Amino acid sequence: MRHLRVPSAETQAWLVQCKSNGWLASASVRALGEGYRGVPLLSSAPAESDPIWCGLMHMEMEEEGPTISHWVERLDPSLQELPPTTWPSAYELQGDVLMVKLEPATEPHAQAMAQAMLDQLPNVRVVCADNGVTGEFRVRELMPLLSRNGDMTTLTKVREHGAEMLVDPSKAYFSSRLSTQRHQTLHSLLSLRKERQRGLVIADPYAGVGPAFPMLMAEPGLLDGWLAGDLNPAAVELLTKNLNQWSRSLSAPPSVQRVVCRDARHWQDDPLLTQQADAVLVNLPHDSFDHIESLLPLFVRNEPVLLRGWAIRERGAEDEDRIHLGRLCENGGMKVQSVNLEPVKGFSATKSFVSFEAKGMFSDAFSS
Template sequence: MRHLSVPKRDTQTFLKELRSLNWYPEGYRVLRDGEKSLIPISDSAPADLPTSYIIVDREQDAPAAKNWFSLLPKFLSEEIIEEHLGTWPNSHELYSDLLIFKIEREIEQYAQQVALAKIHHSPKIRVVMLDEGVIGEYRVRNLKPLAARFGEQIIDVEGISNLPEETRKTLISSNVKIRENGTSLLLNPSIAYYSSRLAGEREKTVESAIQLKEKLGRPISVADPYCGVGPAVVQLLAQHELVGDLLATDINPEAIKMLKRNLGEIKESWYCKIADALKLNKHQNLLGRFDLLLMNLPHSTLQHLPQLLPLLKTNAPTLLKGWYVVEEEEIPSAEAEFSKVIHQTKTFNGNFKLEIRRQFNSTKVLTRFECRLGDW
């Protein structure tokens, strides 16, 4: 590799100059040579460089890209990168060969460059999408494909839009199959809700369900009225003889389509269909039928709970488990309201507690509650 030999004190000036000309190969090191610095020169620089300084040839190992961020200078100037240090999106969600990331508003104009750096860094990624948040009643993701791997080539938004329609559809499809806590799941976050961030919560749900089964000495009946594509029920069903009866419903028809594929076998007695959770209590055959009730519509838990509680059995110990998004400072008043609703069942003697799981946004938190009802 060619290197420009310059006096040590001039290193930064030349480095800056080479970078501005795009002649600096990012990731390679500046070498020391006595009182001189050897600055690597990229292969794309002309053979005849307009300089009176000496060009020397030195071997350098190709740099291993440590993370996607080390590739960002390929797409954005150092000045821009430095101006926004601390804001660049380090985290992302990886669903098989689909990578999803969010970006702060102040740097959203650089989302394309971030996507290119991320896809260049991960050779197994097929498509990188910007996550513009969940939308609508179905809580589906608003995803924008920004970079894709098309054969040997990496293409950006423009390249994607120039592909023939069928090719484009396949390349940017968000249908994926993933593994979570030892189970397989088909999902598509742009048509049915799914978040890997809740995988830890589901693991805990399995633990709670096993405790309930041990308490009752038999397989338990589970109601998951906001089941999405079924990550929680799939993991409960994967446990030997843990689940007997099952209700898995969602208001989103696409979620139920995927749920059915994820469950494979569906027993005739199970209730797995499209349904509005608020109307389940109109079905007499569902009332007092379940040992475990999962409340996973975290913005509306409190409003929905009175309609769903009647699904729980009243003649045996039962478990109510749910999640709730709330302003952190309003936790005590929310606990009091939940407590009022749950005490109406006359089967709850405990203290209702909302346990903070993580920050939801700058002021709100995602909380979890677990209540043992009946005679434990």
């Protein structure tokens, strides 16, 4: 098979170029030694003499024997003899950033592991050791190990439900695992819009980089505005860029567009943020229940509204939690119409991750 011989640092750029032109063969990139790599080309790719290749050589190479199905098979044979438990069995990809939790036994071989992963996974740009989530912003401590093109940054783009989103896993929380929940949010808001017969203003005070929004914006006429924010300034920077990008596709300008970097519990002190939201999202799973009362002043008055959120709660305590949630809303002045709370997945031996919703209305007549 024909391969384009490229300096290692340019591999990613050439992969993108070949892929976008439909010239990239499905075989893996080959290590050629002396700092060069072979990018596999389809026979339909332009000839070596074409100026598109900027003078880079083409090489015919025999197809590699049996397909290499796992990156471990690309390690030096002496490393492959180590116990299989030396190597991580799982990793997470966000855009072109691969994050791997390293066992102590892996650490001395982290560079070799990262190189084998880059060789096996052409869509990966940088491999990082993932030392877990830290602090109130739930941000990962990442240590970049090796990059395909020298770019060791963790800023990248992910695609979700057809939209591109800027993320940076070392600076702001994002999890693609909650994408089904975002779908459910859309369903709940569609049903609220049906009741209200007009576009909705959504408050997302723990918005992170804003993954709740693209799906809502894609639904014609669903959003009439947003109050979005986060306490983490790095998240707010990405959120602002993402919202600017996504909102370009809206047919009508939303009535409210406010992005803030502030503790959600203090939004109630700002008249520009209160009594406007038709729905409020509460995504601070370890503390959601403790924050609910301080968020209720964000709701619009005299109209049906929806509180939707996620929390980590004791397993099996759903009935008590439903009552607790209803009381929190009533204490804040909501005339509660319905309360729902369901486990979504296990969190630990004693706790579950639950989603919850409360529907109701805040009436001027009820407030003191």
